Amino acid sequence: xxxxxxxxxxxxxxxxxxxxxxxxxxxxxxxxxxxxxxxxxxxxxxxxxxxxxxxxxxxxxxxxxxxxxxxxxxxxxxxxxxxxxxxxxxxxxxxxxxxxxxxxxxxxxxxxxxx
Amino acid sequence: xxxxxxxxxxxxxxxxxxxxxxxxxxxxxxxxxxxxxxxxxxxxxxxxxxxxxxxxxxxxxxxxxxxxxxxxxxxxxxxxxxxxxxxxxxxxxxxxxxxxxxxxxxxxxxxxxxx
Numbered sequence: 001x002x003x004x005x006x007x008x009x010x011x012x013x014x015x016x017x018x019x020x021x022x023x024x025x026x027x028x029x030x031x032x033x034x035x036x037x038x039x040x041x042x043x044x045x046x047x048x049x050x051x052x053x054x055x056x057x058x059x060x061x062x063x064x065x066x067x068x069x070x071x072x073x074x075x076x077x078x079x080x081x082x083x084x085x086x087x088x089x090x091x092x093x094x095x096x097x098x099x100x101x102x103x104x105x106x107x108x109x110x111x112x113x114x115x
Numbered sequence: 116x117x118x119x120x121x122x123x124x125x126x127x128x129x130x131x132x133x134x135x136x137x138x139x140x141x142x143x144x145x146x147x148x149x150x151x152x153x154x155x156x157x158x159x160x161x162x163x164x165x166x167x168x169x170x171x172x173x174x175x176x177x178x179x180x181x182x183x184x185x186x187x188x189x190x191x192x193x194x195x196x197x198x199x200x201x202x203x204x205x206x207x208x209x210x211x212x213x214x215x216x217x218x219x220x221x222x223x224x225x226x227x228x229x230x
Contacts, residue, residue, distance in 0.1 A: 013131075065200060072191060085184050087188065090184050091134055095141070
């Protein structure tokens, strides 16, 4: 089933840049003290919580599951901030012109191939 | 050091919604066959590659490091697609009005507290 954006999401949009800057403003003071390795530990904890929510979806509301995705994104943005990596630029460079494997906007790589 | 968006990124912007839809269009055919568990394995592989690039930054160019972030984001979006989670809505709901802990746009939670 193709992804269907939630109609309840309204019209508010957020660019990857805006998100990264929001997280930077919110947490940069702590991020610098924690460094990349310390921050990576937090990312892993959130990845674990996402795994738990995905594995046991009957006991998690859709909103709870969504919040786990948001947390993983936030910690990934935090690490990108500390590493001075521009996520939006990174995504546009790697995926903006098509699948990195075959170059097509709808991937035509063989099924045995990544990804 | 606060995050400095790359000037080389130019003016092209991408919303979280656009990114999720792009990845859905590019890979949804394969994603459905792989399912959430199979896709999570790919996410973990990419998280490992990101860890390697972060740990050994001297042997990775900044572009290579950025590409590893892009891959993690792409697999996270893929899982969100399969789970029908709207990443943009998730992020706005959790972080759009401030730190989930203290409610401030610049986090004022105590240092001993998450996050």
